[in-house]
Amino acid sequence: MRTRALLPFLLLAIPALLYAQNPVKAHPAQMKSKTQNPAGVHQSAIVIDTHADTPQRFVDEHFDLADPLGSGNLNLDSIHKGNLGAEFFSIWVEPTLYKGQYAHRTLELIDAVKQQAARHPDQIQFVTSPEGIEQAHRNHKFAALMGIEGGHSIEDSIPLLREYYDLGVRYMTLTWSNSNNWADSSGDITDTSIPHAKEGLTEFGKDVVYEMNRLGMMVDISHVSDRTFFRTLIIARAPVIASHSAARALCDAPRNMTDDMLRAVANSGGPGSKGGVVQVNFYSGFLSQPYRDAQKALELEMKKAVQDLKDRYKAEGKEISYIDIDKVQRQFADRIPRPPFSVLIDHIDHIAKVAGVDHVGLGSDFDGVSGQLPEGLDSPADFPKITAALMERGYSAEDCRKILGGNLLRVFREVQQVSKELQAEDRPRITEKQSSDKPQ
Numbered sequence: 001m002r003t004r005a006l007l008p009f010l011l012l013a014i015p016a017l018l019y020a021q022n023p024v025k026a027h028p029a030q031m032k033s034k035t036q037n038p039a040g041v042h043q044s045a046i047v048i049d050t051h052a053d054t055p056q057r058f059v060d061e062h063f064d065l066a067d068p069l070g071s072g073n074l075n076l077d078s079i080h081k082g083n084l085g086a087e088f089f090s091i092w093v094e095p096t097l098y099k100g101q102y103a104h105r106t107l108e109l110i111d112a113v114k115q116q117a118a119r120h121p122d123q124i125q126f127v128t129s130p131e132g133i134e135q136a137h138r139n140h141k142f143a144a145l146m147g148i149e150g151g152h153s154i155e156d157s158i159p160l161l162r163e164y165y166d167l168g169v170r171y172m173t174l175t176w177s178n179s180n181n182w183a184d185s186s187g188d189i190t191d192t193s194i195p196h197a198k199e200g201l202t203e204f205g206k207d208v209v210y211e212m213n214r215l216g217m218m219v220d221i222s223h224v225s226d227r228t229f230f231r232t233l234i235i236a237r238a239p240v241i242a243s244h245s246a247a248r249a250l251c252d253a254p255r256n257m258t259d260d261m262l263r264a265v266a267n268s269g270g271p272g273s274k275g276g277v278v279q280v281n282f283y284s285g286f287l288s289q290p291y292r293d294a295q296k297a298l299e300l301e302m303k304k305a306v307q308d309l310k311d312r313y314k315a316e317g318k319e320i321s322y323i324d325i326d327k328v329q330r331q332f333a334d335r336i337p338r339p340p341f342s343v344l345i346d347h348i349d350h351i352a353k354v355a356g357v358d359h360v361g362l363g364s365d366f367d368g369v370s371g372q373l374p375e376g377l378d379s380p381a382d383f384p385k386i387t388a389a390l391m392e393r394g395y396s397a398e399d400c401r402k403i404l405g406g407n408l409l410r411v412f413r414e415v416q417q418v419s420k421e422l423q424a425e426d427r428p429r430i431t432e433k434q435s436s437d438k439p440q
């Protein structure tokens with residue numbers, strides 16, 4: 001902390017000292033513009049956001065990224081304005097609405113992301129690797145990637161997991177807000193009517209984690225229960241990510257991460273690993289305790305309104321979509337004042353202090369939080385403000401570039417490296433059971 005307090009002074013003082021000693025080589029104004037100008041630093045970064053729910057809009061609203069934002073958070077215009085280099089589009093299947101057709105809906109969402117890239121080849125490049133992200137950046141294109149949100153999408157099938165990898169999916173949260181047959185969620189862990197795994201992961205769940213490591217699909221622990229989190233970290237061979245999670249010390253949501261969990265992510269992966277990364281969620285209900293408290297006060301009323309809407313659709317024989325439910329949730333959210341922009345920076349700063357600046361990044365959850373975002377944070381066009389606010393708190397240009405995307409690229413690379421090593425190991429591919437399940 002002392003270092004951080006000194007940092008702004010040092011950054012200002014060093015150019016001045018250099019100028020005094022060698023006025024020809026270093027002009028203080030030039031050095032300042034290179035190292036201290038937040039807009040310049042932001043432009044020089046490969047900015048990566050690891051979670052946006054826009055695919056729901058592609059499928060249900062026929063939204064195109066070239067369209068105006070409307071009620072959404074992400075489009076091409078805002079991507080360009082905010083220098084967003086890469087987005088992991090969330091492939092999220094609502095578990096109740098799509099019961100019995102998880103794979104069907106998963107494939108439709110995957111197709112929708114690819115269709116966007118196909119429609120705008122001059123602006124969007126569909127990629128599946130860290131090198132792909134860098135190549136798209138060099139081509140001045142926005143890189144589109146995919147992550148599955150919720151292990152229920154694999155319908156308890158390792159072959160389906162492998163097929164999703166082949167289609168380009170590069171991370172999977174082991175659960176969404178629902179526990180599945182092999183991993184538990186923070187969303188229903190206190191619900192005793194739902195069966196939970198004794199160790200947080202069943203034997204099959206451990207196979208899933210191993211197979212993800214072997215394939216090179218990032219293991220994403222956002223949404224899982226605390227026990228599932230720690231069990232996963234014990235067995236994971238590669239560093240893990242939290243694609244969209246905030247800090248529980250600042251806002252007491254079960255879905256947020258305790259300081260111990262933040263440190264555990266930083267230490268995840270095998271020996272010699274550089275550790276994982278926590279990508280901070282922008283949702284007001286995860287960032288601000290007063291906002292969360294106000295939400296709780298409205299919760300029952302909102303749940304009733306959503307149920308009423310579901311009943312009405314059923315009675316009329318109509319299919320309800322996530323977008324319809326979202327509209328009702330927005331009406332309630334609009335009654336609560338938005339928290340200040342600084343709450344997001346507080347979480348990034350907290351995670352950087354607890355886990356280290358190499359272990360924090362951005363996971364907006366755009367288009368998945370009913371517009372419940374801090375003031376002045378509505379789309380990627382507002383991303384340069386994050387860089388400016390971090391620099392104001394003493395973060396260096398290098399720190400900012402790590403937070404904006406460098407950390408995620410590092411983890412993504414390491415996950416691919418571990419995958420190569422595991423594939424080189426002479427170990428049978430998992431079919432139904434992992435070999436280690438057999439008594440030795």
Ligand SMILES: [Zn+2]
Pocket residue numbers: 149223244
């Ligand atoms: Zn989520």
